[in-house]
Amino acid sequence: MTIDETLSMTATGTPAAPRSGRLRPLSLREVTLRDGFWQRRQQVNRNTSLAHIEHWIERTGWLANFTVAPESRRGREFSDSEIYKLLEAMAWELGREPDPGLRARYDRIVAVVAAAQLPDGYLNTRFGRAGQPPRWSDLEWGHELYCLGHLIQAAVARARTGHPDDLLVLVARRAADLVCEVFADAGVCGHAEIEPALVELYRVTGERRYLEQARLFVERRGNQVLDDIEFGRSYFQDDVPVRDAEVLRGHAVRAVYLAAGTVDVAVETGDDELLAAVVRQWRAAVSRRTYLTGGIGSRHQDEAFGDDFVLPPDRAYSETCAAVGSVMLAWRLLLAEGDPRYADLIERILFNVIATSPSDDGTRFFYTNTLHQRVLGTEPGADTQVPRAASTLRAPWFEVSCCPTNLARTFAALTAYIATTDDDGVQLHQYTAADVGVTLPGDRRVAFRVDTDYPATGRITVRITESPGTPWTLTLRIPPWATGATLMTSDGGVTEVAPGSARLRRVFTPGELVILDLPLHPRLTVADPRVDAVRGCAAVERGPIVYCAESVDLPAGVALDALRLTPSLTDTPGAVLATCEVTALPDENWPYSGTPSPLPARRSPATAVIPLRPYHSWAGRGPSTMRVWIPIKTLSGTT
Amino acid sequence: MTIDETLSMTATGTPAAPRSGRLRPLSLREVTLRDGFWQRRQQVNRNTSLAHIEHWIERTGWLANFTVAPESRRGREFSDSEIYKLLEAMAWELGREPDPGLRARYDRIVAVVAAAQLPDGYLNTRFGRAGQPPRWSDLEWGHELYCLGHLIQAAVARARTGHPDDLLVLVARRAADLVCEVFADAGVCGHAEIEPALVELYRVTGERRYLEQARLFVERRGNQVLDDIEFGRSYFQDDVPVRDAEVLRGHAVRAVYLAAGTVDVAVETGDDELLAAVVRQWRAAVSRRTYLTGGIGSRHQDEAFGDDFVLPPDRAYSETCAAVGSVMLAWRLLLAEGDPRYADLIERILFNVIATSPSDDGTRFFYTNTLHQRVLGTEPGADTQVPRAASTLRAPWFEVSCCPTNLARTFAALTAYIATTDDDGVQLHQYTAADVGVTLPGDRRVAFRVDTDYPATGRITVRITESPGTPWTLTLRIPPWATGATLMTSDGGVTEVAPGSARLRRVFTPGELVILDLPLHPRLTVADPRVDAVRGCAAVERGPIVYCAESVDLPAGVALDALRLTPSLTDTPGAVLATCEVTALPDENWPYSGTPSPLPARRSPATAVIPLRPYHSWAGRGPSTMRVWIPIKTLSGTT
Structure with a gap:
C-alpha cells in the first residue's frame, strides 16, 4: 500500500x-x-x-x-x-x-x-x-x-x-x-x-x-x-x-x-x-x-x-x-x-x-x-x-x-x-442526537438519524434515512444497568432486550423507525465490600449518570454529613429527590467510643427530601460541599 | 535569678x-x-x-x-x-x-x-x-x-x-x-x-x-x-x-x-x-x-x-x-x-x-x-x-x-x-515499673515504688518508701476507658474511682500500699460517623493498647478482607481472640452493583476465631497484611 x-x-x-x-x-x-x-x-x-x-x-x-x-x-x-x-x-x-x-x-x-x-x-x-x-x-x-x-x-x-x-x-x-x-x-x-x-x-x-x-x-x-x-x-x-x-x-x-x-x-x-x-x-x-x-x-x-x-x-x-x-x-x-x-x-x-x-x-x-x-x-x-x-x-x-x-x-x-462499523452493519455505542452515514462494503450506503435527549430520558429513536436493498445489521448497545430495555420497530413489535448488544439484522427501509427505550429509574448502588472507604454508603445513579448531594441544596441547619439515605428515591426533571434521615452529629472530645453516641434524632428521626443532581454539574452554583457516596440508614438505626 | x-x-x-x-x-x-x-x-x-x-x-x-x-x-x-x-x-x-x-x-x-x-x-x-x-x-x-x-x-x-x-x-x-x-x-x-x-x-x-x-x-x-x-x-x-x-x-x-x-x-x-x-x-x-x-x-x-x-x-x-x-x-x-x-x-x-x-x-x-x-x-x-x-x-x-x-x-x-509534682504532692501519669523520689516544698521528702506489668495486666501497686509526717497528695490518672477502676489502700478500703484523676491526700506511712486496678477487658471501639473511612468497622482495644489482625495469624484460605467482627472477644495473654464471620468475597467485573452480591457464606456463615495482637507488634513476624479497623457483622448480614 x-x-x-x-x-x-x-x-x-x-x-x-x-x-x-x-x-x-x-x-x-x-x-x-x-x-x-x-x-x-x-x-x-x-x-x-x-x-x-x-x-x-x-x-x-x-x-x-x-x-x-x-x-x-x-x-x-x-x-x-x-x-x-x-x-x-x-x-x-x-x-x-x-x-x-x-x-x-x-x-x-x-x-x-x-x-x-x-x-x-x-x-x-x-x-x-x-x-x-x-x-x-x-x-x-x-x-x-x-x-x-x-x-x-x-x-x-x-x-x-x-x-x-x-x-x-x-x-x-x-x-x-x-x-x-x-x-x-x-x-x-x-x-x-x-x-x-x-x-x-x-x-x-x-x-x-x-x-x-x-x-x-x-x-x-x-x-x-x-x-x-x-x-x-x-x-x-x-x-x-x-x-x-x-x-x-x-x-x-x-x-x-x-x-x-x-x-x-x-x-x-x-x-x-x-x-x-x-x-x-x-x-x-x-x-x-x-x-x-x-x-x-x-x-x-x-x-x-x-x-x-x-x-x-x-x-x-x-x-x-x-x-x-x-x-x-x-x-x-x-x-x-x-x-x-x-x-x-x-x-x-x-x-x-x-x-x-x-x-x-x-x-x-x-x-x-x-x-x-x-x-x-x-x-x-x-x-x-x-x-x-x-x-x-x-x-x-x-x-x-x-x-x-x-x-x-x-x-x-x-x-x-459514537458509532463504528463492520462488514455487516453499524454499531451505535453512545446515544446522543446525531446523523450517521456510512458506506458498507459492496458500496452499500447506510444512513440514519438518531433523535434523543438522553440521558434526560431513555428513548432513543433511530430513523433510517438510507439503506440498500440487502440486509444489514444495526447493533445497539444496551448498558448493564438497563434491565427491561425494549426495542420497538416500525412493525409495532416490541422486544425486551438484555444488557449487552441488541442486533437487528434485516432489510431496512428508509423512513423506518427503531425505538430503543432504556429504563432510567434512579437506583441505589453499593460497592464491593473491599472498597472500605464507602462501606455503609450508597450512591445514586440514573442511567449513565452518577448523582451527588451538594450543600447548596440542603435545607438550613442540615449538614451534608448528617444525611442518611433511605431507599425512597423520586425521579424529577434534573434531580432525583432522595428522602433522607437527618441524624444528629456527635460532639465529642475524642472521636472514638465504645458505643455510638446517643443521637437525639434516632428516636424520632427528622427527615428531609434532598435533591440530588448529576455529579457532572457540581460546583456549578458556586462553592459547595458535596458527596457522591452517602451513608445509608441501617436497620439498627445507628450511624 | x-x-x-x-x-x-x-x-x-x-x-x-x-x-x-x-x-x-x-x-x-x-x-x-x-x-x-x-x-x-x-x-x-x-x-x-x-x-x-x-x-x-x-x-x-x-x-x-x-x-x-x-x-x-x-x-x-x-x-x-x-x-x-x-x-x-x-x-x-x-x-x-x-x-x-x-x-x-x-x-x-x-x-x-x-x-x-x-x-x-x-x-x-x-x-x-x-x-x-x-x-x-x-x-x-x-x-x-x-x-x-x-x-x-x-x-x-x-x-x-x-x-x-x-x-x-x-x-x-x-x-x-x-x-x-x-x-x-x-x-x-x-x-x-x-x-x-x-x-x-x-x-x-x-x-x-x-x-x-x-x-x-x-x-x-x-x-x-x-x-x-x-x-x-x-x-x-x-x-x-x-x-x-x-x-x-x-x-x-x-x-x-x-x-x-x-x-x-x-x-x-x-x-x-x-x-x-x-x-x-x-x-x-x-x-x-x-x-x-x-x-x-x-x-x-x-x-x-x-x-x-x-x-x-x-x-x-x-x-x-x-x-x-x-x-x-x-x-x-x-x-x-x-x-x-x-x-x-x-x-x-x-x-x-x-x-x-x-x-x-x-x-x-x-x-x-x-x-x-x-x-x-x-x-x-x-x-x-x-x-x-x-x-x-x-x-x-x-x-x-x-x-x-x-x-x-x-x-x-x-x-x-511518667510523673510530675506540685506543691502538694506527686501525680503519676503513666504506669510502668519505676521508682519515684521527689522533695516537695518545705523539704518534705516523698518516694514510692511502682510495681506493675501494665499493660499486660491492670494492677498498679504503689509502695510508699519515704514520706514526711505531713499530708501530701498522691494523684493517679484514671484513663477514660477505665470505668470501674478501683483503688485499694492499706487499710483494706476499696474505692471505685472514675476516669480522670484519683487524688489520695493523707499522711502516708513508709511501707504503705496503694493498689490501683484498671479493668483491662477487650472492647470494641467505633468511630465518629464523620470518619467515613471506617464506617461499619470496629477496632479492638484493651486498656491503652490498640489491637490489629494480621494475615500471618489467619487460618489457611481465610482472607483478611473476609473477616466480619462479632462482639465475641476473649482475653488471653498476648492476644484477644475475636470470633469473626468469614464472608465470601465477590468476584465481579465491576465493583459497584445495585444489590450486594449473593454471598454463599451468608446463609450458613463460616466463622473463625482470630487472634488479634497489639498493633505495636505488627510486622514483627515478617511480611503480613494487617488491619486495625475490621468490618463488623451487621444485623442484615450484608457486607
Missing part, C-alpha cells in the same frame, strides 16, 4: 485508525452530532475553550517559548505539549467543519512551531540549547518524547482530515525520523505517549519503522531502563514489562497512555498475546481500581493508582487527563474486540468525568475530580493560574495545565466515539 | 522545664524505670539504637559533612539535625546513667560539630560555603534554623544533666546569639523547631533575648512571611497567625513543633490568650484529626493533616516524628494546665505509635505508621537506606531519616513523662 492510498483512506479521519480489528471507526464526517448533551459541549469547546487556551498559552509564554531565547523560556518541562494538544483539537475541528478564521489561527501556531525545529528534526524548547540541559539527558522527567508524541498526534489529526501535506505533518515526520534514529537501540520516555503516536503516524503514512519504533518502546519499558525515582519505577511502568504485568499501576495517565499504545502495537503486529496482556490489566483495573465515575487514580502524591480497592471518595485524584487516556484505551479495545463493556466504560467516563471537568462556559476546569468535597472551595479569579492540582473549584488554568488541552482534543474528536 | 541558680535548679534535668504552670516536671534522676514495657525499650535504645544511628551517620557521610569540603557534602538539607538529635539522646542517656564509653562517643561527635562552627556562630554544612547557596537564602526549605533548633535542644539536654559548660552548650549559645542578631526584624524558618529550642535555652541560661526571639518567631509566622509553595502556606503554618488559628493543620511535624514552642512562649510570658489558642487548636485536632492510635497526618503528599475526619486507615501517614512532636506538645499542655486528658493522649501515642515504630531489636523503624496494610511489604536489607517514607516494613535507615533519631531522644528522656 502506498502512502497516498493510506492517506485517501483516512482523509476524513478519526483518532485511532487500526488496520485490523473487530470494529472499524467512523470518521468525523461520517457522524455529525446534532443538538444534545454532547453537541452543546462540543460547540462550547470550539467556540470558547480553544480561544481560552490560546489566550493562556500566550499569556504564560508557553507559545513564545518556541521563539524566545533559551534563558527566557517559561513553564514546566512539558509545556510544549499543550501547544500540540491545542493544534490537535484545532485540526479535528477544522476537519469536522472548516472555518477560515480558525484555520488562520491554526496556521499561525504551526508556523511558530515549525520555525523552532532544528535541521535534524529535533524540536523541544527546554533542552539542547545554550544554557539548557543536553537533549535526551533526562528521560525520566524531561518529557521530550512525550511532547513529540503530542506533536505527532496533532499532525495525524491534520493528515487524517484531508491535509497530508500540511506543514505540521512534515514537522512531525522529521521529528519521528529523528526519534527512530536516536532510540533504535535504547531508551524510553518517562511518560508514555510517543508509543500510540508513532503507531498512528505509521497508520497515516504506511512507514513501518514508526510502528517498529513504537514496538521497541513498548517492549523495552518495564525492564528497569529508567533510573529509579522516589515513587519507584512503577510510577512510569518501568517495573514490569507490559507483556507480563497483571494490572494497570503507577501514574494513571502514563499507565493508560502506555496501554493504549500497546494495543496499537499489538493490533498492527498481530500480537495477540500482547493484546491479551492489556485486556487482563484493563479488567483488573476496572474491577478493583476504578471509581464509580469511571475515574482512575486515588493518590495525590504521585497521581497514581492506589492498591486494589483503595478508592477514597474524599481523596480521589481522578485526574481529567487520566479519564481522557482511559477513553483512548477503552476505545482501542472496543475496536479490537468489539465487546460492548468497553463502550459501557467510555459512556461512564464521558458523562461523569469528561463532562464534569469543564464549566458550562468552557473556561474553567477541574484538574482532579473528587467524589467528596468536605470543605468549601474558593473560586480562583479568572486571571488566576492555579499552582497545582487541588480539589477546589474549577480553575481557568494550571501551572501543569494538561487537562484543558486534553479535553479540547477529546471534545473536538468526540464525534468519532 | 542568675544563670548559675537556673543551672543548679535543672542540673538533673528533663525536657521542657517551664518556670510556671500547674505541674512541674521531674528530672531523669527523680524517676527511674525498672523492668517493664518501657524500660526494656529504653535499654534497647541505649544499648543498640544509638550505635545503629552512629553507624548510619558515618556510613551516609552525614557526620563527615562537618569536616569535608562543601562539594563533598552528602544527604538532604536537614541531615545535620540527625547528628544533633543523636547528641540529645546521648546527653539524656549520660544524664540518666553515666558511661565512659558513651561519653567518649558523645565528646567525639561534639568535637566534630564544634570545629565546623564559624567564628560568628554560624553552623550548617549545607549553606554559606564556596559553591553553596548563601546563608538564610532559602528559609522555606533550607532548614537552617530547624537544624540549629535541634542543636540547641541537644545542648539543653547536656546543660540540664549537669554539664552547663559543655562544649556543645557553648556552641549552641553562639549559634543562638547569631540567630537573635540576624532574625531580630524579620524571617522565620519553613520548619518550626527553633521556637521551643530557644525558650528552653532561655530556661537553662536565663537569657531573656532567647525567649524574646522565640516569641518573635511565633508571632511572625502566619502573616505570609514565607514564599508561597505548591502545598500552600498552611504547609508551614504561615497561613494564619498562631494566635488566630482554629486547628492544627499543614505538615504535621511542623504543626506540633510550632504548637509546642508556642506553649513554651505563652507560659514564659504569661500570655494566657496565646496558650488558649493552642489549647483550642489541640482540642480540634484531637477530636477531628487524630487516628485511633494517637497518630496524626493522613496525607502522604505533604505529610500533612487532612481535612476534619479524613482519617483513612490505609493511607494513614501517622509519621513517627509527628507522634514525637505530639507528645512534646501534650506534655507541655499537661504541665501548664494539669488536665489528665493530655496524659491520656500521651499514653495512647506512646503505646501505639512510639512503641510501634522501632523493631524489638531497635535497628529498624517505621517512618509512617499505617493502620491498614493491604499488600505484603518487602523487608529492606539490613544495608538498605530506603528512599522515602513508604508504608512497607520497618527499615534500617531512610534518605529522610528523621524518625530513628527522634525516637532515640524520646526513649532516652521517656522517664521524664
Whole structure:
C-alpha cells in the first residue's frame, strides 16, 4: 500500500485508525452530532475553550517559548505539549467543519512551531540549547518524547482530515525520523505517549519503522531502563514489562497512555498475546481500581493508582487527563474486540468525568475530580493560574495545565466515539442526537438519524434515512444497568432486550423507525465490600449518570454529613429527590467510643427530601460541599 | 535569678522545664524505670539504637559533612539535625546513667560539630560555603534554623544533666546569639523547631533575648512571611497567625513543633490568650484529626493533616516524628494546665505509635505508621537506606531519616513523662515499673515504688518508701476507658474511682500500699460517623493498647478482607481472640452493583476465631497484611 492510498483512506479521519480489528471507526464526517448533551459541549469547546487556551498559552509564554531565547523560556518541562494538544483539537475541528478564521489561527501556531525545529528534526524548547540541559539527558522527567508524541498526534489529526501535506505533518515526520534514529537501540520516555503516536503516524503514512519504533518502546519499558525515582519505577511502568504485568499501576495517565499504545502495537503486529496482556490489566483495573465515575487514580502524591480497592471518595485524584487516556484505551479495545463493556466504560467516563471537568462556559476546569468535597472551595479569579492540582473549584488554568488541552482534543474528536462499523452493519455505542452515514462494503450506503435527549430520558429513536436493498445489521448497545430495555420497530413489535448488544439484522427501509427505550429509574448502588472507604454508603445513579448531594441544596441547619439515605428515591426533571434521615452529629472530645453516641434524632428521626443532581454539574452554583457516596440508614438505626 | 541558680535548679534535668504552670516536671534522676514495657525499650535504645544511628551517620557521610569540603557534602538539607538529635539522646542517656564509653562517643561527635562552627556562630554544612547557596537564602526549605533548633535542644539536654559548660552548650549559645542578631526584624524558618529550642535555652541560661526571639518567631509566622509553595502556606503554618488559628493543620511535624514552642512562649510570658489558642487548636485536632492510635497526618503528599475526619486507615501517614512532636506538645499542655486528658493522649501515642515504630531489636523503624496494610511489604536489607517514607516494613535507615533519631531522644528522656509534682504532692501519669523520689516544698521528702506489668495486666501497686509526717497528695490518672477502676489502700478500703484523676491526700506511712486496678477487658471501639473511612468497622482495644489482625495469624484460605467482627472477644495473654464471620468475597467485573452480591457464606456463615495482637507488634513476624479497623457483622448480614 502506498502512502497516498493510506492517506485517501483516512482523509476524513478519526483518532485511532487500526488496520485490523473487530470494529472499524467512523470518521468525523461520517457522524455529525446534532443538538444534545454532547453537541452543546462540543460547540462550547470550539467556540470558547480553544480561544481560552490560546489566550493562556500566550499569556504564560508557553507559545513564545518556541521563539524566545533559551534563558527566557517559561513553564514546566512539558509545556510544549499543550501547544500540540491545542493544534490537535484545532485540526479535528477544522476537519469536522472548516472555518477560515480558525484555520488562520491554526496556521499561525504551526508556523511558530515549525520555525523552532532544528535541521535534524529535533524540536523541544527546554533542552539542547545554550544554557539548557543536553537533549535526551533526562528521560525520566524531561518529557521530550512525550511532547513529540503530542506533536505527532496533532499532525495525524491534520493528515487524517484531508491535509497530508500540511506543514505540521512534515514537522512531525522529521521529528519521528529523528526519534527512530536516536532510540533504535535504547531508551524510553518517562511518560508514555510517543508509543500510540508513532503507531498512528505509521497508520497515516504506511512507514513501518514508526510502528517498529513504537514496538521497541513498548517492549523495552518495564525492564528497569529508567533510573529509579522516589515513587519507584512503577510510577512510569518501568517495573514490569507490559507483556507480563497483571494490572494497570503507577501514574494513571502514563499507565493508560502506555496501554493504549500497546494495543496499537499489538493490533498492527498481530500480537495477540500482547493484546491479551492489556485486556487482563484493563479488567483488573476496572474491577478493583476504578471509581464509580469511571475515574482512575486515588493518590495525590504521585497521581497514581492506589492498591486494589483503595478508592477514597474524599481523596480521589481522578485526574481529567487520566479519564481522557482511559477513553483512548477503552476505545482501542472496543475496536479490537468489539465487546460492548468497553463502550459501557467510555459512556461512564464521558458523562461523569469528561463532562464534569469543564464549566458550562468552557473556561474553567477541574484538574482532579473528587467524589467528596468536605470543605468549601474558593473560586480562583479568572486571571488566576492555579499552582497545582487541588480539589477546589474549577480553575481557568494550571501551572501543569494538561487537562484543558486534553479535553479540547477529546471534545473536538468526540464525534468519532459514537458509532463504528463492520462488514455487516453499524454499531451505535453512545446515544446522543446525531446523523450517521456510512458506506458498507459492496458500496452499500447506510444512513440514519438518531433523535434523543438522553440521558434526560431513555428513548432513543433511530430513523433510517438510507439503506440498500440487502440486509444489514444495526447493533445497539444496551448498558448493564438497563434491565427491561425494549426495542420497538416500525412493525409495532416490541422486544425486551438484555444488557449487552441488541442486533437487528434485516432489510431496512428508509423512513423506518427503531425505538430503543432504556429504563432510567434512579437506583441505589453499593460497592464491593473491599472498597472500605464507602462501606455503609450508597450512591445514586440514573442511567449513565452518577448523582451527588451538594450543600447548596440542603435545607438550613442540615449538614451534608448528617444525611442518611433511605431507599425512597423520586425521579424529577434534573434531580432525583432522595428522602433522607437527618441524624444528629456527635460532639465529642475524642472521636472514638465504645458505643455510638446517643443521637437525639434516632428516636424520632427528622427527615428531609434532598435533591440530588448529576455529579457532572457540581460546583456549578458556586462553592459547595458535596458527596457522591452517602451513608445509608441501617436497620439498627445507628450511624 | 542568675544563670548559675537556673543551672543548679535543672542540673538533673528533663525536657521542657517551664518556670510556671500547674505541674512541674521531674528530672531523669527523680524517676527511674525498672523492668517493664518501657524500660526494656529504653535499654534497647541505649544499648543498640544509638550505635545503629552512629553507624548510619558515618556510613551516609552525614557526620563527615562537618569536616569535608562543601562539594563533598552528602544527604538532604536537614541531615545535620540527625547528628544533633543523636547528641540529645546521648546527653539524656549520660544524664540518666553515666558511661565512659558513651561519653567518649558523645565528646567525639561534639568535637566534630564544634570545629565546623564559624567564628560568628554560624553552623550548617549545607549553606554559606564556596559553591553553596548563601546563608538564610532559602528559609522555606533550607532548614537552617530547624537544624540549629535541634542543636540547641541537644545542648539543653547536656546543660540540664549537669554539664552547663559543655562544649556543645557553648556552641549552641553562639549559634543562638547569631540567630537573635540576624532574625531580630524579620524571617522565620519553613520548619518550626527553633521556637521551643530557644525558650528552653532561655530556661537553662536565663537569657531573656532567647525567649524574646522565640516569641518573635511565633508571632511572625502566619502573616505570609514565607514564599508561597505548591502545598500552600498552611504547609508551614504561615497561613494564619498562631494566635488566630482554629486547628492544627499543614505538615504535621511542623504543626506540633510550632504548637509546642508556642506553649513554651505563652507560659514564659504569661500570655494566657496565646496558650488558649493552642489549647483550642489541640482540642480540634484531637477530636477531628487524630487516628485511633494517637497518630496524626493522613496525607502522604505533604505529610500533612487532612481535612476534619479524613482519617483513612490505609493511607494513614501517622509519621513517627509527628507522634514525637505530639507528645512534646501534650506534655507541655499537661504541665501548664494539669488536665489528665493530655496524659491520656500521651499514653495512647506512646503505646501505639512510639512503641510501634522501632523493631524489638531497635535497628529498624517505621517512618509512617499505617493502620491498614493491604499488600505484603518487602523487608529492606539490613544495608538498605530506603528512599522515602513508604508504608512497607520497618527499615534500617531512610534518605529522610528523621524518625530513628527522634525516637532515640524520646526513649532516652521517656522517664521524664511518667510523673510530675506540685506543691502538694506527686501525680503519676503513666504506669510502668519505676521508682519515684521527689522533695516537695518545705523539704518534705516523698518516694514510692511502682510495681506493675501494665499493660499486660491492670494492677498498679504503689509502695510508699519515704514520706514526711505531713499530708501530701498522691494523684493517679484514671484513663477514660477505665470505668470501674478501683483503688485499694492499706487499710483494706476499696474505692471505685472514675476516669480522670484519683487524688489520695493523707499522711502516708513508709511501707504503705496503694493498689490501683484498671479493668483491662477487650472492647470494641467505633468511630465518629464523620470518619467515613471506617464506617461499619470496629477496632479492638484493651486498656491503652490498640489491637490489629494480621494475615500471618489467619487460618489457611481465610482472607483478611473476609473477616466480619462479632462482639465475641476473649482475653488471653498476648492476644484477644475475636470470633469473626468469614464472608465470601465477590468476584465481579465491576465493583459497584445495585444489590450486594449473593454471598454463599451468608446463609450458613463460616466463622473463625482470630487472634488479634497489639498493633505495636505488627510486622514483627515478617511480611503480613494487617488491619486495625475490621468490618463488623451487621444485623442484615450484608457486607
